[in-house]
Amino acid sequence: MARTTGSDGEKTEAAVREAAVSLIARLGYEAMSMRQLGAEVGVQAAALYRYFPTKEDLLFTLMREHMEGLLEAWDTARPATVDPAARLAAYVRNHIAFHIERRHATHVSNMELRSLSHERLTQILKLRAAYEKELRAILRDGAEAGIFEIDDVGLTAMALIQMMTGVIVWFRPGERLSIAEVTTTYLSMTMRLVGAKIDAYRAARRERRAKDAVAL
Amino acid sequence: MARTTGSDGEKTEAAVREAAVSLIARLGYEAMSMRQLGAEVGVQAAALYRYFPTKEDLLFTLMREHMEGLLEAWDTARPATVDPAARLAAYVRNHIAFHIERRHATHVSNMELRSLSHERLTQILKLRAAYEKELRAILRDGAEAGIFEIDDVGLTAMALIQMMTGVIVWFRPGERLSIAEVTTTYLSMTMRLVGAKIDAYRAARRERRAKDAVAL
DNA sequence: GAATTAATTGAACGTTCGTTTTATTAATAC
DNA sequence: GTATTAATAAAACGAACGTTCAATTAATTC
Numbered sequence: 184m185a186r187t188t189g190s191d192g193e194k195t196e197a198a199v200r201e202a203a204v205s206l207i208a209r210l211g212y213e214a215m216s217m218r219q220l221g222a223e224v225g226v227q228a229a230a231l232y233r234y235f236p237t238k239e240d241l242l243f244t245l246m247r248e249h250m251e252g253l254l255e256a257w258d259t260a261r262p263a264t265v266d267p268a269a270r271l272a273a274y275v276r277n278h279i280a281f282h283i284e285r286r287h288a289t290h291v292s293n294m295e296l297r298s299l300s301h302e303r304l305t306q307i308l309k310l311r312a313a314y315e316k317e318l319r320a321i322l323r324d325g326a327e328a329g330i331f332e333i334d335d336v337g338l339t340a341m342a343l344i345q346m347m348t349g350v351i352v353w354f355r356p357g358e359r360l361s362i363a364e365v366t367t368t369y370l371s372m373t374m375r376l377v378g379a380k381i382d383a384y385r386a387a388r389r390e391r392r393a394k395d396a397v398a399l
Numbered sequence: 400m401a402r403t404t405g406s407d408g409e410k411t412e413a414a415v416r417e418a419a420v421s422l423i424a425r426l427g428y429e430a431m432s433m434r435q436l437g438a439e440v441g442v443q444a445a446a447l448y449r450y451f452p453t454k455e456d457l458l459f460t461l462m463r464e465h466m467e468g469l470l471e472a473w474d475t476a477r478p479a480t481v482d483p484a485a486r487l488a489a490y491v492r493n494h495i496a497f498h499i500e501r502r503h504a505t506h507v508s509n510m511e512l513r514s515l516s517h518e519r520l521t522q523i524l525k526l527r528a529a530y531e532k533e534l535r536a537i538l539r540d541g542a543e544a545g546i547f548e549i550d551d552v553g554l555t556a557m558a559l560i561q562m563m564t565g566v567i568v569w570f571r572p573g574e575r576l577s578i579a580e581v582t583t584t585y586l587s588m589t590m591r592l593v594g595a596k597i598d599a600y601r602a603a604r605r606e607r608r609a610k611d612a613v614a615l
Numbered sequence: 616g617a618a619t620t621a622a623t624t625g626a627a628c629g630t631t632c633g634t635t636t637t638a639t640t641a642a643t644a645c
Numbered sequence: 646g647t648a649t650t651a652a653t654a655a656a657a658c659g660a661a662c663g664t665t666c667a668a669t670t671a672a673t674t675c
Contacts, residue, residue: 187622190623190672209513230624297430338581341565372592401639401654402652432631433632442654446653
């Protein structure tokens with residue numbers, strides 16, 4: 184009726200995070216009770232307050248770490264090239280891989296924003312905006328280089344993100360399609376959507392060189 | 400402290416539905432209390448039970464009517480032609496118009512599915528499946544006629560629906576873009592995504608006629 | 616091995632929840 | 646104008662909620 188044998192703060196906290204993501208994704212933040220979460224971890228509800236001062240703190244921590252993880256993943260996956268088509272392909276691949284791998288956490292971060300305080304909501308939205316800005320930059324560069332055909336950069340970025348993130352709604356690992364197949368298909372849909380011509384970047388560069396050569 | 404002057408069951412029920420859609424969209428189903436809903440309508444919580452036997456019945460009614468409305472809207476908007484490009488354009492236009500017009504109700508229908516009982520969830524998903532089936536049929540016809548270029552019909556349908564429905568997340572009437580502008584841009588993104596060639600249907604028909612003429 | 620710190624239990628707190636019941640008044644029918 | 650029906654208020658129900666607190670035991674430190 185007190186500290187249990189083998190209990191370990193680090194392990195318990197990790198178990199709480201994991202169980203919370205899963206429970207909130209399945210039931211919703213409001214519908215999940217602290218008693219349920221405790222039961223899932225194998226601990227009384229009161230023990231949870233050793234790790235997170237309130238239920239909302241727990242939610243916010245999960246969301247912030249998810250968004251920071253997304254930005255870090257992109258920072259690692261970001262290619263060195265300036266070719267917009269290659270950068271867009273990398274963005275799509277990273278986005279889909281990250282979100283399929285963390286379906287539950289993505290669900291939480293996208294659906295439970297309204298349960299955050301105003302200040303914390305702002306923090307999460309700022310992280311999200313930074314991530315989306317990267318995509319808009321790629322689209323703008325591609326449009327200005329003439330290798331993408333885009334009506335409205337902001338609108339296209341939103342459409343692409345909604346389309347890609349939507350994967351988590353219907354995708355189930357081990358069903359009809361593999362992650363690789365899904366990614367390939369989404370990549371070709373993306374490239375068509377932005378009107379990218381295959382190897383348009385190299386063609387454009389060749390053309391520019393030829394023009395420069397003439398100018399000399 | 401009982402029936403109030405001017406009270407009218409029909410008006411109250413309509414006010415309850417309207418307030419419920421708005422409150423659930425804003426706060427979430429679990430977070431909205433029956434007392435809050437009553438206050439919004441200008442009535443005690445107990446009075447709500449004259450119109451909906453339980454809170455979940457209220458939610459289910461709103462969702463079912465939303466989905467039925469969507470199917471009816473498509474039934475009305477569905478064009479007579481067999482041209483897949485024209486049908487796809489009509490589908491996109493109807494989808495975007497319907498969802499922008501009913502942003503709150505769409506939010507409710509998409510986000511609160513987990514608060515339904517198993518049986519009722521099945522009913523709603525059946526309606527949704529019927530609606531999505533229409534899009535898959537259009538895509539399949541277009542692919543078979545050779546005027547769309549589609550890797551995977553099911554996956555493309557999901558991608559398109561996620562992309563289009565995503566409009567309600569960021570679109571606010573009266574801001575930078577009008578509904579017409581948004582619709583036009585989404586239409587061209589859709590056509591590019593499915594690899595539709597402009598007037599490909601007419602060209603294909605012309606070609607077929609020419610071949611038939613030769614065969615004679 | 617005694618003292619200290621870490622981890623947890625179990626009980627309790629005040630609130631709020633969805634819902635039910637009963638009483639009461641407005642509108643309608645005869 | 647009386648009887649009936651429709652629409653609501655007010656109060657109450659037990660259950661569940663997030664959270665706090667004191668007590669208790671395991672692990673660690675010295």
